[in-house]
Amino acid sequence: xxxxxxxxxxxxLFAHTDAYNFPALFANRDVSRAFVVERVQAKDPRVxxxxxxxxxxxxFLINMVVNALGQQNNRPLICGRIRPGDLGGxxxxxxxxxxxxxxxxxxxxxxxxEKAHAKGxxxxxxxxxxxxxxxxxxxxxxxxxxxxxxxMEPLNPPFFNLAMRQRxxxxxxxxxxxxxxxxxxxFIAPELEAALVPDWMVTxxxxxxxxxxxxxxxxxxxxxxxxxxxGEREAxxxxxxxxxxxxxEAQRRFxxxxxxxxxxxxxxxxxxxxxxxxxxxxxxxxxxxxxLSDEAFRLEVVEPLARSPGLVSAMGTPEVSExxxxxxxxxxxxxxxxxxxxxxxxxx
Amino acid sequence: xxxxxxxxxxxxTDREENYSYWLRLHRLPPHFPLLxxxxxxxxxxxxxxxxxxEMRRLIDQVLGxxxxxxxxxxxxxATTLLNEMIRRLRASEYRLFDLFVPIDVKVLAKADYLNExxxxxxxxxxxxxxxxQGWVRALKGTRKQLLLACFDMANEREMFDxxxxxxxxxxxxxxxxxxxxSRHEGQLAKLIRHLHTNxxxxxxxxxxxxxxIGDDAVLETFREVKWFDEQEKGDGFPPSALRETYFLxxxxxxxxxxxxxxxxxxFEIRSFNTGEVFSIxxxxxxxxxxxxxxxxxxxxxxxxxxxxxxxxxPLACMSRHLKDKMLDVLAxxxxxxxxxxxxxxxxx
Numbered sequence: 001x002x003x004x005x006x007x008x009x010x011x012x013l014f015a016h017t018d019a020y021n022f023p024a025l026f027a028n029r030d031v032s033r034a035f036v037v038e039r040v041q042a043k044d045p046r047v048x049x050x051x052x053x054x055x056x057x058x059x060f061l062i063n064m065v066v067n068a069l070g071q072q073n074n075r076p077l078i079c080g081r082i083r084p085g086d087l088g089g090x091x092x093x094x095x096x097x098x099x100x101x102x103x104x105x106x107x108x109x110x111x112x113x114e115k116a117h118a119k120g121x122x123x124x125x126x127x128x129x130x131x132x133x134x135x136x137x138x139x140x141x142x143x144x145x146x147x148x149x150x151x152m153e154p155l156n157p158p159f160f161n162l163a164m165r166q167r168x169x170x171x172x173x174x175x176x177x178x179x180x181x182x183x184x185x186x187f188i189a190p191e192l193e194a195a196l197v198p199d200w201m202v203t204x205x206x207x208x209x210x211x212x213x214x215x216x217x218x219x220x221x222x223x224x225x226x227x228x229x230x231g232e233r234e235a236x237x238x239x240x241x242x243x244x245x246x247x248x249e250a251q252r253r254f255x256x257x258x259x260x261x262x263x264x265x266x267x268x269x270x271x272x273x274x275x276x277x278x279x280x281x282x283x284x285x286x287x288x289x290x291x292l293s294d295e296a297f298r299l300e301v302v303e304p305l306a307r308s309p310g311l312v313s314a315m316g317t318p319e320v321s322e323x324x325x326x327x328x329x330x331x332x333x334x335x336x337x338x339x340x341x342x343x344x345x346x347x348x
Numbered sequence: 349x350x351x352x353x354x355x356x357x358x359x360x361t362d363r364e365e366n367y368s369y370w371l372r373l374h375r376l377p378p379h380f381p382l383l384x385x386x387x388x389x390x391x392x393x394x395x396x397x398x399x400x401x402e403m404r405r406l407i408d409q410v411l412g413x414x415x416x417x418x419x420x421x422x423x424x425x426a427t428t429l430l431n432e433m434i435r436r437l438r439a440s441e442y443r444l445f446d447l448f449v450p451i452d453v454k455v456l457a458k459a460d461y462l463n464e465x466x467x468x469x470x471x472x473x474x475x476x477x478x479x480x481q482g483w484v485r486a487l488k489g490t491r492k493q494l495l496l497a498c499f500d501m502a503n504e505r506e507m508f509d510x511x512x513x514x515x516x517x518x519x520x521x522x523x524x525x526x527x528x529x530s531r532h533e534g535q536l537a538k539l540i541r542h543l544h545t546n547x548x549x550x551x552x553x554x555x556x557x558x559x560x561i562g563d564d565a566v567l568e569t570f571r572e573v574k575w576f577d578e579q580e581k582g583d584g585f586p587p588s589a590l591r592e593t594y595f596l597x598x599x600x601x602x603x604x605x606x607x608x609x610x611x612x613x614x615f616e617i618r619s620f621n622t623g624e625v626f627s628i629x630x631x632x633x634x635x636x637x638x639x640x641x642x643x644x645x646x647x648x649x650x651x652x653x654x655x656x657x658x659x660x661x662p663l664a665c666m667s668r669h670l671k672d673k674m675l676d677v678l679a680x681x682x683x684x685x686x687x688x689x690x691x692x693x694x695x696x
Binding site: 016054055059076078080081095096098099100101102103104105206208209211212215216245246304306307308309327329 | 461462463563564565567568570571574575578579598599602603605606607608609610611616660
């Protein structure tokens with residue numbers, strides 16, 4: 001693809017799925033889609049739960065299903081906004097059960113849902129992050145037997161590739177949406193793609209984050225009529241532009257050590273190994289923070305970095321306290337976020 | 349023996365009394381040197397760095413993008429900046445076809461249903477601006493007629509009556525305004541799109557996040573805006589119809605960007621240095637004598653500020669420490685030896 005074309009089409013190539021002004025296709029989620037359709041049509045008495053990381057396309061998935069089922073008049077409800085009367089019909093989907101919610105309102109909605117479900121005769125679909133897999137949520141809903149978790153396709157390289165292929169075809173206009181078998185035109189350098197979407201991204205990153213980074217990197221590409229790709233030069237410019245700010249001394253020291261530690265794991269040819277989520281205790285001892293208490297390490301070092309986009313991804317299960325007074329939003333273990341993975345590959 | 353007791357009494361004079369005396373000496377208000385919060389009325393003209401150059405760059409940034417974050421160090425005048433920005437934009441000698449709507453997140457956070465409160469705030473402010481800022485005089489032809497239709501008015505005289513009634517604080521005018529606004533309840537996206545498409549007016553939301561507001565409120569506010577963006581705007585919503593600007597701290601911005609991966613243009617306001625902090629004090633508090641005011645430096649050494657200054661600390665916090673330092677110094681000085689200019693070194 002010519003560099004000028006990448007710049008020209010960047011908004012479409014890297015649009016997140018719900019971008020209103022640049023409609024983009026979404027890679028088919030055949031298994032998850034079929035699962036939801038089947039459960040709804042079978043009037044499964046269990047609550048259907050779509051639980052995945054933020055930005056993984058849950059809402060888009062359910063919108064596709066709802067349209068396919070002819071339920072588009074049922075507007076999605078949102079966790080925390082629901083009033084008792086809202087759950088009177090035979091079908092309801094409730095979105096945004098995630099760390100953005102206020103814990104008190106999360107609990108209030110959970111109570112309403114639990115009561116509506118107990119009455120029976122209703123199809124309920126809940127969408128949210130891994131909080132929907134937390135012990136507190138399962139217990140409130142009456143245990144595992146009351147819940148049908150949708151098996152979500154992993155956000156892995158083949159999935160990413162499929163999404164990119166579909167978008168290229170949309171731009172070119174020469175192939176149908178389903179014709180996705182052929183190789184796509186390259187517009188992302190392989191080593192950059194490997195860092196952005198490693199195999200184990202299945203749990204650590206989201207497409208929205210990756211697509212946003214690519215869109216911003218495309219902004220560093222020269223708009224000339226010359227074949228090219230988004231690659232090292234653009235990645236370095238992006239890293240420079242988005243250098244983390246406002247870290248404390250301990251956080252800075254941790255982050256430097258974290259990058260060096262992970263860089264040691266990457267293969268000599270730039271290939272990425274499968275990195276398992278790293279427990280707080282492991283990070284604390286391996287990166288030289290043994291002198292800090294566990295609590296201080298978490299609250300002053302790791303968690304603030306998990307609360308900054310792209311640095312450290314919290315992989316634990318978020319939990320809302322039973323009285324709705326507290327939301328543990330960024331628990332460990334941890335993995336490198338998008339910025340850190342690029343820093344390992346292309347940064348200083 | 350008696351002589352010795354008198355001497356002791358002189359030395360241990362009550363520090364609060366000394367402080368009060370020193371304030372009276374310079375005709376400074378009792379709350380000196382406290383800044384921020386609801387301590388006192390702010391000066392009519394806000395303190396602006398670089399003779400307003402920073403404000404001009406901030407306005408360029410906000411007008412140049414549809415989604416901006418203004419990062420302000422905690423407690424260092426985010427609300428002042430936001431209010432001054434809006435004041436300047438509304439008072440522009442050339443009318444901007446933008447409605448700048450300030451949103452106080454502290455008020456939002458208290459609402460039972462944040463989304464409803466947010467929608468109400470925006471809707472009512474839009475109508476209030478239409479009524480109070482003479483838009484009916486600025487718009488011509490069908491645009492004027494459509495504006496009148498929004499209020500369900502037959503002619504502009506009714507609008508002038510409403511404007512006059514609001515100016516006089518008449519309850520009936522307020523009722524009329526709220527009734528007009530309530531006719532568009534639950535249709536904010538439709539209203540904003542209508543104003544842009546048919547009247548050529550954009551809406552600019554300016555969110556003010558207090559630095560000490562909790563994570564719950566920050567996340568819930570962004571959740572509502574995200575939901576509005578993805579679900580309520582609908583297909584074909586013109587990007588230029590709505591502009592969002594967030595005044596918040598870096599920590600709050602990081603948290604928001606962790607849960608919502610979209611592009612934000614960032615504009616960072618740097619922390620006030622010692623000279624600027626003293627200048628702010630001088631801007632707020634002017635000693636007076638013989639009907640004339642003079643520089644605070646005549647009354648207070650700027651070395652005090654150097655003692656209490658800390659990077660990224662709220663001004664309210666620094667000013668409290670400053671008062672403590674002054675009290676410490678005054679505690680060691682007998683009443684008869686209180687100097688005209690107070691310095692950190694005690695000179696008994």
